[in-house]
Every structure is written in C-alpha cells, then in structure tokens.
Amino acid sequence: MHQISEIKFRQIIVMVFSKKSFLYSIVALIAFLPSVLLANSPEPASGHEEAVTKENQDPKAEIKKQINEVKNHHVLDSHSFNFFADEETGKHYGFPLPIILWDNGLHIFSSSKFHEGKSVAEDGGNYYVLHHERIYKTDAAGTLTEHDGHPTNAKPLDFSITKGVFSMLIIALLMFLLFRGLGKSYSKNGGVAAGAGRFFEPIVLFVRDEIAIPNIGERHYKKYMSHLLTVFFFIWFLNVIGMLPFGINVTGNISVTFGLAVLTFIITTFTAKKDYWLHIFWMPGVPVPMKIILAPIELMGAIIKPFSLMIRLYANMFAGHIVIMSLIGMMFIFKSWIGSPLAFGLSFVISLIEILVTLLQAYIFTMLTALYFGAAVEEHHHDDAHH
Amino acid sequence: MEKLINDFSFGLFFWQTLIFLLLVFLLRKFAWKPILDAVNEREEGIKNALLSAEIAKKDMQKLNSDNEKLLAQARVERDAILKEAREIKDKIVSEAKEEAQVQAGKMIEQAKAAINSEKNAAMADLKNQVSNLSIEIAEKVLRNELADKASQTKLVEKMLGDVKLN
Numbered sequence: 001m002h003q004i005s006e007i008k009f010r011q012i013i014v015m016v017f018s019k020k021s022f023l024y025s026i027v028a029l030i031a032f033l034p035s036v037l038l039a040n041s042p043e044p045a046s047g048h049e050e051a052v053t054k055e056n057q058d059p060k061a062e063i064k065k066q067i068n069e070v071k072n073h074h075v076l077d078s079h080s081f082n083f084f085a086d087e088e089t090g091k092h093y094g095f096p097l098p099i100i101l102w103d104n105g106l107h108i109f110s111s112s113k114f115h116e117g118k119s120v121a122e123d124g125g126n127y128y129v130l131h132h133e134r135i136y137k138t139d140a141a142g143t144l145t146e147h148d149g150h151p152t153n154a155k156p157l158d159f160s161i162t163k164g165v166f167s168m169l170i171i172a173l174l175m176f177l178l179f180r181g182l183g184k185s186y187s188k189n190g191g192v193a194a195g196a197g198r199f200f201e202p203i204v205l206f207v208r209d210e211i212a213i214p215n216i217g218e219r220h221y222k223k224y225m226s227h228l229l230t231v232f233f234f235i236w237f238l239n240v241i242g243m244l245p246f247g248i249n250v251t252g253n254i255s256v257t258f259g260l261a262v263l264t265f266i267i268t269t270f271t272a273k274k275d276y277w278l279h280i281f282w283m284p285g286v287p288v289p290m291k292i293i294l295a296p297i298e299l300m301g302a303i304i305k306p307f308s309l310m311i312r313l314y315a316n317m318f319a320g321h322i323v324i325m326s327l328i329g330m331m332f333i334f335k336s337w338i339g340s341p342l343a344f345g346l347s348f349v350i351s352l353i354e355i356l357v358t359l360l361q362a363y364i365f366t367m368l369t370a371l372y373f374g375a376a377v378e379e380h381h382h383d384d385a386h387h
Numbered sequence: 388m389e390k391l392i393n394d395f396s397f398g399l400f401f402w403q404t405l406i407f408l409l410l411v412f413l414l415r416k417f418a419w420k421p422i423l424d425a426v427n428e429r430e431e432g433i434k435n436a437l438l439s440a441e442i443a444k445k446d447m448q449k450l451n452s453d454n455e456k457l458l459a460q461a462r463v464e465r466d467a468i469l470k471e472a473r474e475i476k477d478k479i480v481s482e483a484k485e486e487a488q489v490q491a492g493k494m495i496e497q498a499k500a501a502i503n504s505e506k507n508a509a510m511a512d513l514k515n516q517v518s519n520l521s522i523e524i525a526e527k528v529l530r531n532e533l534a535d536k537a538s539q540t541k542l543v544e545k546m547l548g549d550v551k552l553n
Contacts, residue, residue, distance in 0.1 A: 021503060077399055078472060100398075158398040165402040172410045178419030186425030189433070204422055253398035254391050267475065314391075354474035365411075 021241070056370070060333065067329035075254075075321045076133055076249045078163040080111040083246060092116050095164055101128065101135065103156035111160070128156070135160075161342040164250045169251075171237045179233075200233070203366035207232050207366060215370040224370065227267060231260060234368040239317060239358030252317030254310070261310035264369045265303070279380070305372055309365060316361050320354045 082094035103126055113121035117130040120142035129138045136144060136153035144151040161169075182197025182204075193201045207229050212221040238250045240316035250256050278284060280298040283291050327347035331340040533539055 077393070077396060158396065160398055161402070162396075162399060168403060168406050172406050175410060175551060176413055176417070178412055179422065183418040183421035183425075186421060192426055201426070202420070204419075205426065208423070208426075221465050226411055226419045228445070229419050230407070230411045234410065253396075253399060254394045255396045256403045258395065259400045259403040263404070263407065351444050352490050 020033075028365065035311055062094065064329075067332065071322065071325040074325055075180060075249045075318055076250075077131055077253055079114065079130060079135075079160055081166060081246075082116075085116075090116075096163045097163065099128075099135070100157040100159040100161065102159060103137065104374060107156070107175075119162070126156075129153075134158075141315070164253055164256065167238065167241060167248045167250050168256075171234065171241065175230075175233055185260070194300070203232075204229060205356060210371045211363075211367050215367070215374040217374060220373075224267070224373045228370055229374075231263075231366050231369060232362050233262070235313065235365050236359060236362035239362060240355075242317060242381040243354060243358060249317065249321050250319050251313055253358065254314050257310040257314040260313070261306040262378050264309060264372060268302075268372045268376045269305070271373070273379065274374045275378060275380050284380075306367075311369055313361055313365050316357060320350075320357055322352055324354060 046070060078122050079099060080094060080096045081091070082092045082386060084094075085092040096110045099107070099108040099109050099111050099121070100115070101123075105124065106192055107126065107128075109121060109123045109132075113119070114128075114130040120138060120140065121128045121130075122140070127138050127140050127142065128135050129142045129144065131144060131151055134151075135156060135158050136151050136155055138153055143154055146152065171179045175349060176198050179198065181195045182200065185194040185197060186192070187192070208225065211232075212228055214227055216224055235251055238248075238256075242247050242251060243265075280302060283294045283298065283337075286294065324347055327343050328342035331347075334340045
C-alpha cells in the first residue's frame with residue numbers, strides 16, 4: 001500500500017515535470033521569488049532605527065533598506081517629481097510641484113520648500129512638515145507627536161498638484177490633443193482618419209463594438225460611449241506611463257481607482273431604469289420571503305460591484321509595480337554574475353507581461369463598467385425570463 | 388483595508404475626479420462625438436454603397452434576362468417573318484406561273500387565230516394571183532397562138548379533124 005502510493009507520487013512528479021514547459025517554470029519562479037524577497041526585507045517602519053545602527057556592520061541590510069525605500073517611494077504618490085535621487089549626496093533630480101493646502105485659507109507654495117521632507121515649510125504664518133508624503137501642521141521646529149508610528153498632528157486639506165495629479169494632467173492634455181486631432185481629421189480628410197490619432201481609431205471601434213454594444217445593447221449604448229472611451233484610454237495611458245522609468249504610479253493608487261469606481265457607481269445609479277431597481281428591491285419570479293432576503297444582498301451587490309472595480313485595478317497595478325521594483329532590487333542584492341542577470345531577465349519578462357496588463361486592466365475596467373451600465377438599462381421580459 | 392484607507396488621499400481623489408470629468412466633457416464635445424459620427428457616417432456610406440451595388444447587380448441581372456427574352460422573342464418573330472415571306476414568295480411565284488400560263492395560252496390562241504387568218508388571206512391572195520397568172524398566161528398563150536393564123540387554122544382544122552375522129 002505504501003509502495004503503491006509512493007509510485008503514484010513519483011508518477012505525478014514525473015507527469016508534472018514532463019508537462020511543465022519553460023514558460024510555466026518562469027511563472028512559478030515569478031510567483032515565488034517576490035514573496036521570498038518580501039519576507040526577507042525588513043519592515044520599513046519598524047526596522048528604521050535598527051537599520052541605521054546596523055548600517056556599518058551589514059551592507060546588505062542597508063541595500064535592502066534602500067531598495068525598500070525606493071520601492072515604497074515609487075508606488076506612492078509624491079509631492080515633487082523626482083526622476084532619481086543620489087542617496088550618497090542626498091541630491092534629488094527632478095522638479096518641484098505646487099503645494100495647495102486648505103487650512104483656514106488657501107496656502108499655495110512650491111514643494112521645494114520641504115527639501116524632500118527634510119525641512120519645515122512656512123506659509124502665511126503656518127508651519128508644515130512632509131512626513132511619508134503626508135503634510136502635517138507643525139510648529140517652527142517641525143516636531144511631530146507620534147502614536148503607533150503615525151503622527152497625530154493636524155492634517156490640513158491637501159489639494160496639492162502631486163506627481164499623480166501632474167501625470168493625470170499630462171495624460172488628459174495628451175488625450176485631448178490626440179483625440180481632438182483624430183476627430184478633426186475626419187472632416188478634413190474626407191471621412192478617413194489621419195494623423196497620430198488614426199492608430200487609436202480601431203481601438204475606439206473596439207470599445208464600441210466589443211465592449212459597449214454587447215454589454216449595454218444597441219439601444220442605450222450611445223449615451224455611455226463618452227464615459228467608456230474616456231475611462232478606457234485614461235486608464236490605459238496612465239498604466240502605460242506607469243511603465244516608463246519615471247516612477248509614476250497613478251492607477252495603482254487607491255484614490256484614483258476610487259474616483260473612477262465612484263463615477264461608475266454614480267452613472268449606474270442615476271441612469272438605472274425601473275427594472276434595475278425592481279431587481280434589487282423586489283426580485284421578480286421568486287417567493288416573497290426570498291425577495292426580502294435578496295433585497296439587502298442585491299443592494300450590497302450594487303455597491304460591491306464598483307468596489308471590486310476599484311480594488312482590481314488598484315491591486316493589479318500596485319502589485320505589478322511592486323513585483324518589477326522587487327526584481328530590479330534583486331539585481332543589487334545578488335550582486336553576482338548569475339543572480340543579477342537572472343533577476344534582470346525576470347524583471348524583463350515581467351515588464352513584458354505588465355505591458356500586456358496595462359491594456360488588459362483598462363479593458364477589464366471598461367468591460368465591467370459597461371456590464372454594470374448594461375444591467376442598469378436592461379429591460380427584462382418577465383413573462384418569458386422568469387418562471 | 389487599513390492600508391487602503393491610509394493610502395487614500397482626498398486631494399488626489401478630488402483632482403482625479405475633476406480632471407476626469409473635465410476630460411469626459413471636453414472629449415465628448417471635441418473628440419468622441421465627431422469621431423463616432425464620422426465612423427457611423429462612413430459605415431452607413433459603406434452599407435449604402437453595398438446595398439446600391441446589390442441593387443445594381445440585380446438590375447443588371449434583370450436587364451440581362453430581359454435582353455435574352457427580347458432576343459428570343461426577336462428570333463421567334465424573325466422566324467415567323469421569314470416563314471411568312473417564304474409563303475408569300477411561293478404564292479406569288481405560283482400565281483405568276485398560273486397567270487403566265489393563262490397569258491401564254493391566250494397568246495398562242497391569238498397567234499393561232501392570226502396565223503389562220505393570215506393563211507386564209509395568203510391562200511386567197513395566192514388563188515387570186517394564180518388565177519390572174521393563169522389568165523395572163525392563157526391570154527399570152529392565146530395571143531401567141533392566135534398570132535399565126537395559118538397555124539390557127541391548121542389547129543382548128545386539126546381539132547376539128549380530131550373531133551371527127553371521135
């Protein structure tokens with residue numbers, strides 16, 4: 001009995017390994033390596049002081065700490081636009097962005113006043129300090145009272161043009177110029193697209209024919225087209241500039257995906273027809289007790305749907321950035337002729353996958369948004385649909 | 388979840404929503420509407436062109452079959468006309484033949500009648516001339532005979548002598 005099971009086990013092993021292609025092994029490596037790396041790296045908040053003390057004894061820990069900082073800095077929004085920084089001299093290469101605060105009045109000043117979080121900024125008699133990309137109100141000395149590692153100082157309403165906002169503005173401008181150009185080219189060119197925008201005409205048609213019409217229906221799709229097209233290209237372009245080496249991560253930010261999901265929710269709710277609400281509050285075709293049970297579930301579903309949109313896009317882009325940054329960081333941790341090229345190869349492959357993911361996530365977001373819009377305007381025929 | 392809430396930045400949300408909504412409205416006016424309209428128009432144009440091509444094809448087919456029908460009809464008509472013409476020709480020819488025969492018969496009759504009358508006239512003339520000539524000859528003979536009285540007498544005597552012999 002024992003022998004038989006052992007033989008079976010071996011068979012399974014052989015089967016798995018013989019069928020495993022090269023790609024599978026790469027995927028497996030990709031899946032496990034970041035978790036190993038993340039497990040090894042110290043927590044940035046708790047290990048901060050330890051790392052400083054260990055600095056001279058353990059250069060590897062120092063590198064890990066640096067990588068972690070770069071990684072965290074990369075995926076989070078920033079109040080200045082830094083392309084890269086020289087850690088040894090503490091010099092940052094980039095440009096400052098405007099800080100806009102509402103603190104009993106409007107305060108506008110340049111982010112260069114913070115000196116990358118190292119100094120206290122003064123504006124209109126108020127003192128502000130930048131701590132982990134959050135702005136806190138403080139005194140002239142910049143003291144922060146901390147509790148559980150989080151400062152408890154007052155936070156003014158922060159409307160700063162951060163790196164993310166700046167990137168969005170650039171993408172918005174780019175999209176406007178690109179698609180206005182495409183829109184104009186038709187009348188100029190006798191109904192045929194011209195210019196750089198014409199490369200996007202098939203994609204516009206794809207959004208219409210493969211996303212909007214199948215999910216919303218021929219009758220209602222037109223009024224949602226503007227939103228769907230804008231959402232698609234907005235997410236896609238922001239995802240793509242996230243792949244550029246400027247450390248932009250807009251769609252991997254919960255605030256941005258929250259904003260997009262809220263719009264989906266609002267549009268779904270306010271364009272919903274009678275049938276949509278009927279299906280939420282008084283599901284037709286089921287017994288009355290079921291109707292009562294289903295109503296809160298369906299109501300929750302209406303909120304969970306956009307919530308899942310928010311989390312999906314955020315998590316995918318955030319995780320993609322973390323994985324790539326980790327793999328790039330591994331090159332510096334291995335520092336060997338075998339490990340570093342391997343890490344480079346992996347990060348290259350993952351980057352290729354991420355390029356696909358940029359489009360895929362934009363597609364999924366738009367697709368699901370269209371699906372929810374479709375549910376809102378769908379007209380059921382209760383007599384034949386429910387028995 | 389705590390990390391998500393921690394990461395949430397109202398400023399970024401505010402700007403994102405503002406930029407996005409502005410972008411939607413601007414693009415709707417300046418891009419999506421003209422693009423989709425143009426594409427729709429083009430698609431309608433293509434559809435219409437295909438439709439009219441189909442109609443033209445059908446028309447062409449109809450025309451072709453009409454032509455063939457006409458041709459067949461024309462062929463039938465031509466055959467009928469030819470047949471009729473042949474009949475008419477035969478009829479004319481036979482009629483002509485008959486008339487010719489009748490005419491010829493009449494002419495022959497006339498000719499025969501003329502020949503007969505001519506012959507009669509010639510015969511009468513000949514008779515006259517023969518009688519005249521006979522008379523003339525007789526006169527000449529008689530004159531000649533009578534010129535010689537001796538011989539006449541002799542002759543008369545001889546005749547008389549003959550009569551006696553009878």
